[in-house]
Amino acid sequence: MTPPASNPNLFAALRAAFPQDLDSVAVETAGGGAEPLHYTWRDLDRATAMMANLLASLKLPKGARVAVQVEKSVEAMVLYLATLRAGYVFLPLNTAYQSAEIEYFVGNAEPAVMVCTRANFGWISKIAFKAGTRHVFTLDDDRTGSLLERAAHCSDRHEVAPVAADDLAAILYTSGTTGRSKGAMLTHDNLLSNARMLKDYWGWRPGDVLIHALPIFHVHGLFVALHGALLNGSRMIWLGKFDPKLVVQKMPEATVFMGVPTLYVRMLAEPGLTREAVRNMRLFLAGSAPLLIETFNEWKDRTGHTIVERYGMSETAMLTSNPYAADARYGGQDERRGGTVGFPLPGVQLRVQGDDGTPLAVGEIGNIQVAGPNVFKGYWRMPEKTREEFTADGFFKTGDVGKIDGRGYVTIVGRSKDLIISGGYNVYPAEIEGYINELPGVAESALVGVPHPDFGEVGVAVVIPKPGATLEADAIIATLKSRLANFKIPKRCFVVNELPRNTMGKVQKNLLRDQHKGLFAGK
Ligand code: MCA
Numbered sequence: 155m156t157p158p159a160s161n162p163n164l165f166a167a168l169r170a171a172f173p174q175d176l177d178s179v180a181v182e183t184a185g186g187g188a189e190p191l192h193y194t195w196r197d198l199d200r201a202t203a204m205m206a207n208l209l210a211s212l213k214l215p216k217g218a219r220v221a222v223q224v225e226k227s228v229e230a231m232v233l234y235l236a237t238l239r240a241g242y243v244f245l246p247l248n249t250a251y252q253s254a255e256i257e258y259f260v261g262n263a264e265p266a267v268m269v270c271t272r273a274n275f276g277w278i279s280k281i282a283f284k285a286g287t288r289h290v291f292t293l294d295d296d297r298t299g300s301l302l303e304r305a306a307h308c309s310d311r312h313e314v315a316p317v318a319a320d321d322l323a324a325i326l327y328t329s330g331t332t333g334r335s336k337g338a339m340l341t342h343d344n345l346l347s348n349a350r351m352l353k354d355y356w357g358w359r360p361g362d363v364l365i366h367a368l369p370i371f372h373v374h375g376l377f378v379a380l381h382g383a384l385l386n387g388s389r390m391i392w393l394g395k396f397d398p399k400l401v402v403q404k405m406p407e408a409t410v411f412m413g414v415p416t417l418y419v420r421m422l423a424e425p426g427l428t429r430e431a432v433r434n435m436r437l438f439l440a441g442s443a444p445l446l447i448e449t450f451n452e453w454k455d456r457t458g459h460t461i462v463e464r465y466g467m468s469e470t471a472m473l474t475s476n477p478y479a480a481d482a483r484y485g486g487q488d489e490r491r492g493g494t495v496g497f498p499l500p501g502v503q504l505r506v507q508g509d510d511g512t513p514l515a516v517g518e519i520g521n522i523q524v525a526g527p528n529v530f531k532g533y534w535r536m537p538e539k540t541r542e543e544f545t546a547d548g549f550f551k552t553g554d555v556g557k558i559d560g561r562g563y564v565t566i567v568g569r570s571k572d573l574i575i576s577g578g579y580n581v582y583p584a585e586i587e588g589y590i591n592e593l594p595g596v597a598e599s600a601l602v603g604v605p606h607p608d609f610g611e612v613g614v615a616v617v618i619p620k621p622g623a624t625l626e627a628d629a630i631i632a633t634l635k636s637r638l639a640n641f642k643i644p645k646r647c648f649v650v651n652e653l654p655r656n657t658m659g660k661v662q663k664n665l666l667r668d669q670h671k672g673l674f675a676g677k
């Protein structure tokens with residue numbers, strides 16, 4: 155049954171885009187050593203209805219959060235769609251997060267429902283129940299778990315829950331420009347307006363097939379890739395985990411691929427990546443971290459395809475993109491310029507300002523600020539923080555530093571926020587330094603990002619011992635590993651006697667970065 159077009163629920167729009175032939179394949183799994191599974195559009199409709207009915211049967215209050223930390227699977231995707239369908243708020247959590255991290259997110263978001271793997275049920279349910287969560291389900295990537303057992307008893311017919319365009323669809327935790335993680339509140343309209351615009355801008359067309367190889371707990375995999383395919387009624391080749399060899403093998407069956415730069419770097423190391431392998435591909439998209447010009451050029455030489463680099467944030471979804479095709483709105487320019495993130499997308503206002511709030515001239519470097527229907531509603535239960543991150547005239551301060559050239563192309567030259575982006579994941583130095591500083595014998599520490607051939611950038615820790623204390627770099631790393639998500643662990647740690655400081659006594663991280671920038675060169 156087609157939901158009423160007047161319901162601004164994002165799921166209603168995605169459902170309305172399902173193809174006429176509901177028995178055609180919507181998702182085909184690949185990898186993980188298992189036989190491929192095929193899910194039809196009818197399967198997705200029924201499975202989301204059953205899970206939405208299960209959520210509805212829990213009689214949750216309006217705006218209830220459904221927090222999810224599970225391995226990537228089609229059922230996990232169904233859970234996201236079912237949460238939208240039932241009108242609740244989806245809260246995805248990186249599978250690498252450990253107990254202290256989960257405790258913070260669950261304590262802050264107070265989800266009504268938590269879904270985790272069976273292996274983590276013991277500790278996660280304890281944290282969740284303590285935070286007042288009433289329902290904890292399990293879901294594993296082999297189609298088992300209490301969530302599916304319970305949903306199996308529910309009806310496969312479900313009327314999409316009515317919502318207002320401004321109601322929350324998801325909360326994504328991110329550190330914004332400073333401080334502890336904050337929940338970015340994204341509405342149905344934020345996500346749907348962005349998805350519709352990208353469908354048009356990137357020329358999604360009948361017959362497109364997407365290789366989906368990204369995790370589904372961040373904007374890139376969960377929104378940009380998934381909404382793109384669903385809103386176009388396109389089949390997805392679904393990998394539980396990125397595997398460069400398998401992606402290259404699957405390319406002849408696909409037309410669209412999206413990845414963070416590390417995925418492109420790893421695919422370039424595959425001898426199978428040839429012009430023949432990409433003969434049916436239409437579009438390669440990259441984002442979440444800077445794409446090195448070397449990778450951009452090498453990809454063009456090897457495959458004949460020019461990657462379309464775009465730029466976005468958890469708080470805003472997509473903001474800019476290089477052109478897919480000539481577009482009159484941008485003077486008909488169709489050049490995909492390496493090293494730039496392209497033009498502000500239709501509907502997005504993007505400006506560059508000086509630190510004192512003055513607008514800057516073409517080519518001048520300053521703070522990137524944005525406005526548009528895609529910009530989030532604010533940080534969850536942090537009205538003060540939200541106010542700080544917006545200008546008086548309603549622009550969101552991205553914390554990115556960049557410039558706009560005479561033709562309108564935006565280039566990101568750095569960040570005013572102290573953030574390391576490693577393989578597309580964000581690492582906040584203040585968080586890691588906080589953990590290191592609490593270790594016995596540590597006086598102080600600094601974490602800096604240095605170039606890395608695979609992850610683009612990685613964290614390196616520099617630690618000062620307390621007078622008389624002896625510290626072992628390896629022991630520090632080992633302790634951090636037991637407490638923090640693996641991608642946040644510094645790749646190297648140095649114990650030294652002092653940190654470089656300016657006259658104000660502030661640690662000069664740029665000097666540390668310079669000192670260690672060659673650590674991983676050529677590795
Ligand atoms: C894994 N490791 C990492 C990272 N990933 N180290 C630093 N940075 C990383 N990103 C380390 C692990 O700690 C582990 O180290 C070792 O690598 C192997 O771990 P494994 O999980 O097996 O790694 P992998 O499967 O090879 O993962 C690499 C990956 C993954 C595929 C590049 O990081 C990934 O999927 N990245 C994509 C992230 C993403 O989707 N970002 C989008 C955010 P050890 O052995 O020492 O324990 S959305 C966003 O940014 C905005 C809005 C936007 O614009 O899109």
Ligand code: AMP
Nearest residue numbers: 328441442443444464465466467468566
């Ligand atoms: P997140 O907090 O995960 O939403 O990460 C958003 C940040 O990723 C942005 O503020 C940028 O610093 C960075 N980012 C995303 N796409 C790009 C890109 N194409 N080039 C450079 N940085 C990017």
